Amino acid sequence: MEKVYQPNERRFVVVDGGPDDLDYTYECYRSRRARLSCGHHATPSSLTDLCTRQLNEGKSSFSCDTCGAALPYDEVRIKALLTPEEKEHFEKTLAFNATKTNPxxxxxxxxxxxxxxxxxxxxxxxxxxxxxxxxxxxxxxxxxxxxxxxxxxxxxxxxxxxxxNEALKTLKTCPVVIFQDIKDISSCPSIRACPTCGALLKHSGKMCKNITCTRCKIQFCFVCLQLTSKCLPTSNYFTPCAIPVAPRQTSIPQWNKD
Structure with a gap:
Protein backbone atom coordinates (compact mmCIF):
# COMPACT_ATOMS: atom_id res chain seq x y z
CA MET A 1 0.00 0.00 0.00
CA GLU A 2 1.30 3.42 -0.96
CA LYS A 3 2.38 5.63 1.93
CA VAL A 4 0.51 8.94 1.84
CA TYR A 5 0.69 11.88 4.24
CA GLN A 6 -2.59 12.90 5.84
CA PRO A 7 -3.76 16.52 6.28
CA ASN A 8 -3.09 16.30 10.04
CA GLU A 9 0.61 15.87 9.21
CA ARG A 10 0.93 19.30 7.59
CA ARG A 11 3.39 20.45 10.27
CA PHE A 12 6.28 18.84 8.38
CA VAL A 13 4.88 18.24 4.87
CA VAL A 14 5.82 20.44 1.93
CA VAL A 15 2.73 21.16 -0.16
CA ASP A 16 3.27 22.86 -3.50
CA GLY A 17 0.86 25.71 -4.13
CA GLY A 18 -2.03 27.13 -2.14
CA PRO A 19 -2.19 29.30 0.99
CA ASP A 20 -0.87 27.93 4.26
CA ASP A 21 -4.29 27.84 5.88
CA LEU A 22 -5.92 25.82 3.09
CA ASP A 23 -7.65 22.68 4.34
CA TYR A 24 -5.87 20.25 2.04
CA THR A 25 -7.63 17.09 0.99
CA TYR A 26 -6.28 13.56 1.08
CA GLU A 27 -5.54 13.61 -2.65
CA CYS A 28 -3.53 16.81 -2.27
CA TYR A 29 -1.13 14.94 -0.02
CA ARG A 30 -0.40 12.06 -2.36
CA SER A 31 3.37 11.78 -2.92
CA ARG A 32 4.02 15.02 -0.99
CA ARG A 33 7.40 15.40 0.62
CA ALA A 34 8.43 15.76 4.25
CA ARG A 35 10.73 18.55 5.30
CA LEU A 36 13.68 16.83 7.02
CA SER A 37 15.59 18.38 9.91
CA CYS A 38 18.56 19.01 7.60
CA GLY A 39 16.40 21.08 5.24
CA HIS A 40 16.05 18.55 2.42
CA HIS A 41 12.84 16.80 1.42
CA ALA A 42 11.71 13.19 1.00
CA THR A 43 8.51 11.27 0.43
CA PRO A 44 7.59 8.68 3.09
CA SER A 45 8.41 5.86 0.68
CA SER A 46 11.76 7.30 -0.43
CA LEU A 47 12.74 7.92 3.20
CA THR A 48 11.79 4.34 4.10
CA ASP A 49 13.82 3.00 1.17
CA LEU A 50 16.83 5.17 2.06
CA CYS A 51 16.90 4.04 5.69
CA THR A 52 16.29 0.39 4.75
CA ARG A 53 19.29 0.53 2.44
CA GLN A 54 21.44 2.06 5.16
CA LEU A 55 20.38 -0.67 7.57
CA ASN A 56 21.27 -3.32 4.99
CA GLU A 57 24.69 -1.69 4.66
CA GLY A 58 25.23 -2.35 8.37
CA LYS A 59 24.81 1.21 9.58
CA SER A 60 23.58 1.85 13.12
CA SER A 61 22.26 5.38 12.44
CA PHE A 62 20.53 7.21 9.60
CA SER A 63 21.74 10.13 7.50
CA CYS A 64 20.47 12.29 4.65
CA ASP A 65 21.52 10.92 1.28
CA THR A 66 22.02 14.46 -0.05
CA CYS A 67 24.05 16.25 2.63
CA GLY A 68 25.04 13.45 5.02
CA ALA A 69 23.41 15.10 8.05
CA ALA A 70 22.24 12.77 10.82
CA LEU A 71 18.55 11.84 10.86
CA PRO A 72 17.36 10.79 14.34
CA TYR A 73 15.35 7.58 14.44
CA ASP A 74 12.38 9.38 16.05
CA GLU A 75 12.25 11.68 13.02
CA VAL A 76 12.52 8.79 10.57
CA ARG A 77 9.82 6.85 12.41
CA ILE A 78 7.34 9.70 12.05
CA LYS A 79 8.17 11.11 8.63
CA ALA A 80 8.63 7.72 6.92
CA LEU A 81 5.22 6.64 8.26
CA LEU A 82 6.74 3.39 9.49
CA THR A 83 4.31 0.54 10.04
CA PRO A 84 4.47 -1.44 13.32
CA GLU A 85 6.32 -4.19 11.45
CA GLU A 86 8.80 -1.71 9.98
CA LYS A 87 9.37 -0.11 13.40
CA GLU A 88 10.19 -3.49 14.92
CA HIS A 89 12.53 -4.37 12.06
CA PHE A 90 14.27 -0.95 12.12
CA GLU A 91 14.77 -0.98 15.89
CA LYS A 92 16.09 -4.54 16.03
CA THR A 93 18.42 -3.97 13.07
CA LEU A 94 19.71 -0.69 14.49
CA ALA A 95 20.54 -2.42 17.75
CA PHE A 96 22.17 -5.40 15.99
CA ASN A 97 24.25 -3.16 13.71
CA ALA A 98 25.37 -1.06 16.67
CA THR A 99 26.43 -4.20 18.50
CA LYS A 100 28.21 -5.59 15.47
CA THR A 101 30.21 -2.44 14.75
CA ASN A 102 30.79 -1.43 18.35
CA PRO A 103 29.92 -4.01 21.01
CA ASN A 165 21.87 -13.04 24.42
CA GLU A 166 21.19 -12.50 20.70
CA ALA A 167 24.88 -12.74 19.79
CA LEU A 168 25.18 -16.15 21.43
CA LYS A 169 21.92 -17.21 19.82
CA THR A 170 23.34 -16.23 16.43
CA LEU A 171 26.53 -18.20 17.05
CA LYS A 172 24.47 -21.22 18.09
CA THR A 173 21.98 -21.23 15.21
CA CYS A 174 23.87 -19.85 12.19
CA PRO A 175 24.33 -22.27 9.25
CA VAL A 176 27.68 -23.78 8.38
CA VAL A 177 29.87 -22.19 5.71
CA ILE A 178 30.82 -24.02 2.51
CA PHE A 179 34.35 -23.05 1.50
CA GLN A 180 34.60 -22.86 -2.30
CA ASP A 181 38.39 -22.95 -2.50
CA ILE A 182 39.25 -25.21 0.45
CA LYS A 183 38.57 -28.93 0.50
CA ASP A 184 37.93 -31.26 3.42
CA ILE A 185 36.54 -28.63 5.82
CA SER A 186 33.05 -29.23 7.16
CA SER A 187 30.89 -28.21 10.12
CA CYS A 188 32.44 -24.74 10.34
CA PRO A 189 29.90 -22.12 11.48
CA SER A 190 29.41 -19.24 9.03
CA ILE A 191 29.50 -16.65 11.85
CA ARG A 192 32.24 -16.37 14.46
CA ALA A 193 33.00 -14.01 17.32
CA CYS A 194 36.45 -12.52 16.84
CA PRO A 195 38.70 -14.26 19.39
CA THR A 196 40.36 -10.93 20.17
CA CYS A 197 37.51 -8.41 20.52
CA GLY A 198 34.27 -10.41 20.27
CA ALA A 199 32.86 -8.71 17.16
CA LEU A 200 30.59 -10.98 15.09
CA LEU A 201 32.00 -11.74 11.64
CA LYS A 202 30.59 -13.74 8.74
CA HIS A 203 32.62 -15.71 6.20
CA SER A 204 31.25 -15.77 2.64
CA GLY A 205 32.97 -19.06 1.81
CA LYS A 206 35.06 -17.40 -0.89
CA MET A 207 38.86 -17.09 -0.89
CA CYS A 208 41.00 -18.29 2.02
CA LYS A 209 40.04 -19.42 5.52
CA ASN A 210 41.63 -16.42 7.26
CA ILE A 211 39.78 -13.21 7.96
CA THR A 212 40.71 -9.76 9.29
CA CYS A 213 38.41 -8.38 11.98
CA THR A 214 36.83 -5.11 10.91
CA ARG A 215 36.90 -3.88 14.49
CA CYS A 216 40.28 -4.76 16.02
CA LYS A 217 42.05 -5.39 12.66
CA ILE A 218 43.51 -8.69 13.94
CA GLN A 219 43.73 -11.54 11.43
CA PHE A 220 42.68 -15.01 12.55
CA CYS A 221 41.73 -18.37 11.10
CA PHE A 222 37.96 -18.72 10.75
CA VAL A 223 38.21 -22.51 11.02
CA CYS A 224 40.36 -23.16 14.09
CA LEU A 225 40.02 -19.66 15.66
CA GLN A 226 43.76 -19.33 16.17
CA LEU A 227 45.56 -16.17 15.18
CA THR A 228 46.79 -16.46 11.61
CA SER A 229 50.39 -16.27 12.85
CA LYS A 230 49.82 -19.46 14.88
CA CYS A 231 47.77 -21.34 12.27
CA LEU A 232 49.92 -20.85 9.18
CA PRO A 233 53.16 -22.52 10.38
CA THR A 234 51.36 -25.90 10.26
CA SER A 235 49.03 -25.27 7.27
CA ASN A 236 48.40 -22.62 4.64
CA TYR A 237 45.58 -20.30 3.58
CA PHE A 238 43.82 -22.94 1.47
CA THR A 239 44.35 -26.22 3.36
CA PRO A 240 42.79 -27.66 6.51
CA CYS A 241 44.28 -26.67 9.85
CA ALA A 242 46.55 -28.95 11.85
CA ILE A 243 43.93 -29.00 14.61
CA PRO A 244 40.19 -29.78 14.27
CA VAL A 245 37.54 -27.23 13.38
CA ALA A 246 36.81 -25.13 16.46
CA PRO A 247 33.33 -25.88 17.87
CA ARG A 248 30.58 -23.28 18.01
CA GLN A 249 31.44 -20.58 20.49
CA THR A 250 29.41 -20.44 23.71
CA SER A 251 30.77 -17.13 25.01
CA ILE A 252 31.74 -13.75 23.57
CA PRO A 253 35.40 -12.75 24.11
CA GLN A 254 35.88 -9.44 25.93
CA TRP A 255 38.30 -7.07 24.26
CA ASN A 256 41.10 -6.00 26.58
CA LYS A 257 42.31 -2.87 24.78
CA ASP A 258 45.26 -2.56 27.17
Whole structure:
Protein backbone atom coordinates (compact mmCIF):
# COMPACT_ATOMS: atom_id res chain seq x y z
CA MET A 1 0.00 0.00 0.00
CA GLU A 2 1.30 3.42 -0.96
CA LYS A 3 2.38 5.63 1.93
CA VAL A 4 0.51 8.94 1.84
CA TYR A 5 0.69 11.88 4.24
CA GLN A 6 -2.59 12.90 5.84
CA PRO A 7 -3.76 16.52 6.28
CA ASN A 8 -3.09 16.30 10.04
CA GLU A 9 0.61 15.87 9.21
CA ARG A 10 0.93 19.30 7.59
CA ARG A 11 3.39 20.45 10.27
CA PHE A 12 6.28 18.84 8.38
CA VAL A 13 4.88 18.24 4.87
CA VAL A 14 5.82 20.44 1.93
CA VAL A 15 2.73 21.16 -0.16
CA ASP A 16 3.27 22.86 -3.50
CA GLY A 17 0.86 25.71 -4.13
CA GLY A 18 -2.03 27.13 -2.14
CA PRO A 19 -2.19 29.30 0.99
CA ASP A 20 -0.87 27.93 4.26
CA ASP A 21 -4.29 27.84 5.88
CA LEU A 22 -5.92 25.82 3.09
CA ASP A 23 -7.65 22.68 4.34
CA TYR A 24 -5.87 20.25 2.04
CA THR A 25 -7.63 17.09 0.99
CA TYR A 26 -6.28 13.56 1.08
CA GLU A 27 -5.54 13.61 -2.65
CA CYS A 28 -3.53 16.81 -2.27
CA TYR A 29 -1.13 14.94 -0.02
CA ARG A 30 -0.40 12.06 -2.36
CA SER A 31 3.37 11.78 -2.92
CA ARG A 32 4.02 15.02 -0.99
CA ARG A 33 7.40 15.40 0.62
CA ALA A 34 8.43 15.76 4.25
CA ARG A 35 10.73 18.55 5.30
CA LEU A 36 13.68 16.83 7.02
CA SER A 37 15.59 18.38 9.91
CA CYS A 38 18.56 19.01 7.60
CA GLY A 39 16.40 21.08 5.24
CA HIS A 40 16.05 18.55 2.42
CA HIS A 41 12.84 16.80 1.42
CA ALA A 42 11.71 13.19 1.00
CA THR A 43 8.51 11.27 0.43
CA PRO A 44 7.59 8.68 3.09
CA SER A 45 8.41 5.86 0.68
CA SER A 46 11.76 7.30 -0.43
CA LEU A 47 12.74 7.92 3.20
CA THR A 48 11.79 4.34 4.10
CA ASP A 49 13.82 3.00 1.17
CA LEU A 50 16.83 5.17 2.06
CA CYS A 51 16.90 4.04 5.69
CA THR A 52 16.29 0.39 4.75
CA ARG A 53 19.29 0.53 2.44
CA GLN A 54 21.44 2.06 5.16
CA LEU A 55 20.38 -0.67 7.57
CA ASN A 56 21.27 -3.32 4.99
CA GLU A 57 24.69 -1.69 4.66
CA GLY A 58 25.23 -2.35 8.37
CA LYS A 59 24.81 1.21 9.58
CA SER A 60 23.58 1.85 13.12
CA SER A 61 22.26 5.38 12.44
CA PHE A 62 20.53 7.21 9.60
CA SER A 63 21.74 10.13 7.50
CA CYS A 64 20.47 12.29 4.65
CA ASP A 65 21.52 10.92 1.28
CA THR A 66 22.02 14.46 -0.05
CA CYS A 67 24.05 16.25 2.63
CA GLY A 68 25.04 13.45 5.02
CA ALA A 69 23.41 15.10 8.05
CA ALA A 70 22.24 12.77 10.82
CA LEU A 71 18.55 11.84 10.86
CA PRO A 72 17.36 10.79 14.34
CA TYR A 73 15.35 7.58 14.44
CA ASP A 74 12.38 9.38 16.05
CA GLU A 75 12.25 11.68 13.02
CA VAL A 76 12.52 8.79 10.57
CA ARG A 77 9.82 6.85 12.41
CA ILE A 78 7.34 9.70 12.05
CA LYS A 79 8.17 11.11 8.63
CA ALA A 80 8.63 7.72 6.92
CA LEU A 81 5.22 6.64 8.26
CA LEU A 82 6.74 3.39 9.49
CA THR A 83 4.31 0.54 10.04
CA PRO A 84 4.47 -1.44 13.32
CA GLU A 85 6.32 -4.19 11.45
CA GLU A 86 8.80 -1.71 9.98
CA LYS A 87 9.37 -0.11 13.40
CA GLU A 88 10.19 -3.49 14.92
CA HIS A 89 12.53 -4.37 12.06
CA PHE A 90 14.27 -0.95 12.12
CA GLU A 91 14.77 -0.98 15.89
CA LYS A 92 16.09 -4.54 16.03
CA THR A 93 18.42 -3.97 13.07
CA LEU A 94 19.71 -0.69 14.49
CA ALA A 95 20.54 -2.42 17.75
CA PHE A 96 22.17 -5.40 15.99
CA ASN A 97 24.25 -3.16 13.71
CA ALA A 98 25.37 -1.06 16.67
CA THR A 99 26.43 -4.20 18.50
CA LYS A 100 28.21 -5.59 15.47
CA THR A 101 30.21 -2.44 14.75
CA ASN A 102 30.79 -1.43 18.35
CA PRO A 103 29.92 -4.01 21.01
CA UNK A 104 30.64 -1.40 23.69
CA UNK A 105 27.49 0.60 22.84
CA UNK A 106 23.79 -0.16 22.50
CA UNK A 107 20.74 1.83 21.38
CA UNK A 108 18.58 2.96 24.32
CA UNK A 109 14.94 1.83 23.82
CA UNK A 110 13.71 5.04 25.44
CA UNK A 111 15.44 7.70 23.35
CA UNK A 112 17.27 5.72 20.62
CA UNK A 113 20.67 7.23 21.44
CA UNK A 114 23.89 5.25 21.80
CA UNK A 115 24.72 4.31 25.39
CA UNK A 116 27.99 2.86 26.70
CA UNK A 117 28.04 0.33 29.52
CA UNK A 118 30.30 1.08 32.47
CA UNK A 119 30.06 -2.25 34.31
CA UNK A 120 30.56 -5.15 31.91
CA UNK A 121 29.24 -7.60 34.48
CA UNK A 122 25.89 -5.80 34.93
CA UNK A 123 23.10 -6.03 32.34
CA UNK A 124 21.14 -3.15 33.91
CA UNK A 125 22.21 0.12 32.27
CA UNK A 126 21.14 3.66 33.16
CA UNK A 127 20.46 6.06 30.27
CA UNK A 128 21.45 9.59 31.24
CA UNK A 129 19.47 11.15 28.38
CA UNK A 130 16.18 9.52 29.40
CA UNK A 131 16.86 10.13 33.10
CA UNK A 132 17.46 13.83 32.47
CA UNK A 133 14.48 14.14 30.14
CA UNK A 134 11.97 12.45 32.45
CA UNK A 135 13.44 13.42 35.79
CA UNK A 136 13.37 9.77 36.87
CA UNK A 137 16.03 7.04 36.57
CA UNK A 138 15.59 5.04 33.37
CA UNK A 139 17.30 1.66 33.14
CA UNK A 140 17.19 -0.82 30.30
CA UNK A 141 18.50 -4.32 29.72
CA UNK A 142 21.76 -4.46 27.76
CA UNK A 143 20.73 -7.85 26.41
CA UNK A 144 17.09 -7.59 25.27
CA UNK A 145 17.04 -3.76 24.97
CA UNK A 146 13.79 -3.38 26.91
CA UNK A 147 13.02 -1.34 30.01
CA UNK A 148 14.60 -3.17 32.92
CA UNK A 149 12.51 -5.59 34.96
CA UNK A 150 13.57 -7.47 38.06
CA UNK A 151 16.50 -7.27 40.43
CA UNK A 152 19.57 -5.35 39.31
CA UNK A 153 23.21 -6.39 39.01
CA UNK A 154 22.40 -9.53 37.03
CA UNK A 155 24.71 -11.06 34.43
CA UNK A 156 22.40 -13.64 32.84
CA UNK A 157 19.10 -11.92 31.95
CA UNK A 158 16.38 -9.56 33.16
CA UNK A 159 12.77 -10.55 33.89
CA UNK A 160 11.40 -9.52 30.48
CA UNK A 161 9.92 -12.39 28.50
CA UNK A 162 12.31 -13.70 25.86
CA UNK A 163 15.40 -11.98 27.23
CA UNK A 164 18.45 -13.77 25.85
CA ASN A 165 21.87 -13.04 24.42
CA GLU A 166 21.19 -12.50 20.70
CA ALA A 167 24.88 -12.74 19.79
CA LEU A 168 25.18 -16.15 21.43
CA LYS A 169 21.92 -17.21 19.82
CA THR A 170 23.34 -16.23 16.43
CA LEU A 171 26.53 -18.20 17.05
CA LYS A 172 24.47 -21.22 18.09
CA THR A 173 21.98 -21.23 15.21
CA CYS A 174 23.87 -19.85 12.19
CA PRO A 175 24.33 -22.27 9.25
CA VAL A 176 27.68 -23.78 8.38
CA VAL A 177 29.87 -22.19 5.71
CA ILE A 178 30.82 -24.02 2.51
CA PHE A 179 34.35 -23.05 1.50
CA GLN A 180 34.60 -22.86 -2.30
CA ASP A 181 38.39 -22.95 -2.50
CA ILE A 182 39.25 -25.21 0.45
CA LYS A 183 38.57 -28.93 0.50
CA ASP A 184 37.93 -31.26 3.42
CA ILE A 185 36.54 -28.63 5.82
CA SER A 186 33.05 -29.23 7.16
CA SER A 187 30.89 -28.21 10.12
CA CYS A 188 32.44 -24.74 10.34
CA PRO A 189 29.90 -22.12 11.48
CA SER A 190 29.41 -19.24 9.03
CA ILE A 191 29.50 -16.65 11.85
CA ARG A 192 32.24 -16.37 14.46
CA ALA A 193 33.00 -14.01 17.32
CA CYS A 194 36.45 -12.52 16.84
CA PRO A 195 38.70 -14.26 19.39
CA THR A 196 40.36 -10.93 20.17
CA CYS A 197 37.51 -8.41 20.52
CA GLY A 198 34.27 -10.41 20.27
CA ALA A 199 32.86 -8.71 17.16
CA LEU A 200 30.59 -10.98 15.09
CA LEU A 201 32.00 -11.74 11.64
CA LYS A 202 30.59 -13.74 8.74
CA HIS A 203 32.62 -15.71 6.20
CA SER A 204 31.25 -15.77 2.64
CA GLY A 205 32.97 -19.06 1.81
CA LYS A 206 35.06 -17.40 -0.89
CA MET A 207 38.86 -17.09 -0.89
CA CYS A 208 41.00 -18.29 2.02
CA LYS A 209 40.04 -19.42 5.52
CA ASN A 210 41.63 -16.42 7.26
CA ILE A 211 39.78 -13.21 7.96
CA THR A 212 40.71 -9.76 9.29
CA CYS A 213 38.41 -8.38 11.98
CA THR A 214 36.83 -5.11 10.91
CA ARG A 215 36.90 -3.88 14.49
CA CYS A 216 40.28 -4.76 16.02
CA LYS A 217 42.05 -5.39 12.66
CA ILE A 218 43.51 -8.69 13.94
CA GLN A 219 43.73 -11.54 11.43
CA PHE A 220 42.68 -15.01 12.55
CA CYS A 221 41.73 -18.37 11.10
CA PHE A 222 37.96 -18.72 10.75
CA VAL A 223 38.21 -22.51 11.02
CA CYS A 224 40.36 -23.16 14.09
CA LEU A 225 40.02 -19.66 15.66
CA GLN A 226 43.76 -19.33 16.17
CA LEU A 227 45.56 -16.17 15.18
CA THR A 228 46.79 -16.46 11.61
CA SER A 229 50.39 -16.27 12.85
CA LYS A 230 49.82 -19.46 14.88
CA CYS A 231 47.77 -21.34 12.27
CA LEU A 232 49.92 -20.85 9.18
CA PRO A 233 53.16 -22.52 10.38
CA THR A 234 51.36 -25.90 10.26
CA SER A 235 49.03 -25.27 7.27
CA ASN A 236 48.40 -22.62 4.64
CA TYR A 237 45.58 -20.30 3.58
CA PHE A 238 43.82 -22.94 1.47
CA THR A 239 44.35 -26.22 3.36
CA PRO A 240 42.79 -27.66 6.51
CA CYS A 241 44.28 -26.67 9.85
CA ALA A 242 46.55 -28.95 11.85
CA ILE A 243 43.93 -29.00 14.61
CA PRO A 244 40.19 -29.78 14.27
CA VAL A 245 37.54 -27.23 13.38
CA ALA A 246 36.81 -25.13 16.46
CA PRO A 247 33.33 -25.88 17.87
CA ARG A 248 30.58 -23.28 18.01
CA GLN A 249 31.44 -20.58 20.49
CA THR A 250 29.41 -20.44 23.71
CA SER A 251 30.77 -17.13 25.01
CA ILE A 252 31.74 -13.75 23.57
CA PRO A 253 35.40 -12.75 24.11
CA GLN A 254 35.88 -9.44 25.93
CA TRP A 255 38.30 -7.07 24.26
CA ASN A 256 41.10 -6.00 26.58
CA LYS A 257 42.31 -2.87 24.78
CA ASP A 258 45.26 -2.56 27.17
Missing amino acids: DTKICPGCNTSVARRQLSNLSVNCRVCTKRTGQPFEFCWQCLKKWKGNRSRTDRCDNDGCC
